[in-house]
Amino acid sequence: MILLELFSGIGGFSKGFEKAGYPIEQTYFSEIDKHAIANFKYNFPHAQHIGPVEKIATADIPHPDILTFGSPCQDFSDLGKGAGMEGRRSSLIGYAIETVRHFRPNVFIWENVKGVLFAKHRADLFSILKAFADIGGYRLEWQLLNTSWFLPQNRERIYLVGRLAERCAGSIFPIGEVDCQNGKTRLHPCACVGTIVSGYAARGITNKYIVESPGESDHRTGMKPEYFQKVRMLTPVECERLQGFPDDFTRLGDYDGQTNPIPLVQRYCLLGNAVSVPTVEAVASRIKNNTILS
Numbered sequence: 001m002i003l004l005e006l007f008s009g010i011g012g013f014s015k016g017f018e019k020a021g022y023p024i025e026q027t028y029f030s031e032i033d034k035h036a037i038a039n040f041k042y043n044f045p046h047a048q049h050i051g052p053v054e055k056i057a058t059a060d061i062p063h064p065d066i067l068t069f070g071s072p073c074q075d076f077s078d079l080g081k082g083a084g085m086e087g088r089r090s091s092l093i094g095y096a097i098e099t100v101r102h103f104r105p106n107v108f109i110w111e112n113v114k115g116v117l118f119a120k121h122r123a124d125l126f127s128i129l130k131a132f133a134d135i136g137g138y139r140l141e142w143q144l145l146n147t148s149w150f151l152p153q154n155r156e157r158i159y160l161v162g163r164l165a166e167r168c169a170g171s172i173f174p175i176g177e178v179d180c181q182n183g184k185t186r187l188h189p190c191a192c193v194g195t196i197v198s199g200y201a202a203r204g205i206t207n208k209y210i211v212e213s214p215g216e217s218d219h220r221t222g223m224k225p226e227y228f229q230k231v232r233m234l235t236p237v238e239c240e241r242l243q244g245f246p247d248d249f250t251r252l253g254d255y256d257g258q259t260n261p262i263p264l265v266q267r268y269c270l271l272g273n274a275v276s277v278p279t280v281e282a283v284a285s286r287i288k289n290n291t292i293l294s
Contacts (some may be wrong), residue, residue: 001293004064004105005029006053006071006096009274010039011249012243013068013109014047016280020288028061035266036273038253044233045254053095057102064103065293069096070111070275097131100162104137107163107287111275114144114156129160138162143173150278153242159283163291170290175282185287236267 005013008029016145017024027047031037037049050059071093094108100108118124132140140162147155161172237247250267252259262270287293 001025001066002062003027003066004056004061004099004103006056006067006069006099007031007092008040009036009070010245010270011044011047012275012277013243013280014040014044015245015277016275017066019277020284021279022066022284022288026062028059028064030056033270034255035253035262036270038255038260038264039250039270041254042259043132043249047203053092053099056095056099064105065107067100067103067105067108068111069093069099069109071096072209093128094131096156097128097135100132100138101135104135104164106167106293107161107291108138109280109283110160111157111160112278114158115162116158117144132160132162137164139165139167139168141172143175145175145279145282146177147243147276147279149177150282151242151244151276153276155276157279159279161283161287163287166212167292168290169292172283172286172290175286236264236271239268239271241269243274244279244281245271245274 003014003017003022003024003026005027006012006029008014010033011027011029014024014029028050029040029044029047030050030053031040032052040047041049048061050056050061096110102285111126115121116128119267131141132138140160142158142160144156144158147153147157163172234242236250240247240249240294250270253262
């Protein structure tokens with residue numbers, strides 16, 4: 001089975017499909033951020049980077065069975081300028097649509113922010129849905145999902161799944177809220193955060209706080225005792241846990257064959273741009289159980 005990730009970031013889709021038990025034989029990914037590329041290569045050493053999304057339709061790669069893309073969301077986000085499809089970043093989804101048209105994968109998944117459902121962007125959403133529908137032969141389903149159903153993070157994202165109609169054996173959605181309060185998270189019990197966002201360095205974002213109580217052990221946070229009983233930033237490892245990644249997943253990268261640490265600020269940005277692994281796993285599991293994939 002071949003997986004193609006567009007706008008791949010650090011490989012949240014790859015990790016989610018891996019956890020869902022997919023027999024992925026080869027992964028191809030498209031990304032332009034050098035730190036994301038390095039981290040993807042480090043964690044998925046057999047994956048092949050195939051350049052920017054603008055050139056994917058002409059890339060010399062085998063037919064992908066599954067195509068995923070969490071296209072840039074800033075123009076749809078309520079934290080952005082609200083430019084919608086007229087924005088430079090969000091308009092890149094056009095290349096993803098052309099990639100679906102070119103390769104006709106068995107399954108494709110588009111992930112984006114809740115803002116695409118807002119009234120001011122509804123025309124954009126309908127134009128995107130129409131573009132996928134006009135390709136022909138795909139059954140389209142979508143739902144707003146929240147990472148809080150799996151982990152202590154309020155992160156609402158829309159997931160659109162397209163499947164070749166002849167391969168559909170059941171519906172993907174709706175997916176209901178999942179109770180994951182049985183010790184699966186490893187955060188401090190007082191932790192309560194909102195969506196992790198990118199732009200930490202550029203905008204000086206410091207609103208992702210946690211309050212430590214006395215007696216917390218140093219090995220978990222790496223912080224000195226005098227920092228306890230104080231409000232502090234979440235650590236990169238805690239952000240990794242909030243997104244469902246293994247500890248230290250973003251710590252290292254393969255930079256042209258050399259393994260080097262990823263700068264701290266970049267780790268926050270990479271995690272802020274990533275998809276939540278357990279959410280992808282839930283969607284992937286539904287696809288696996290309701291689709292003829294072989």
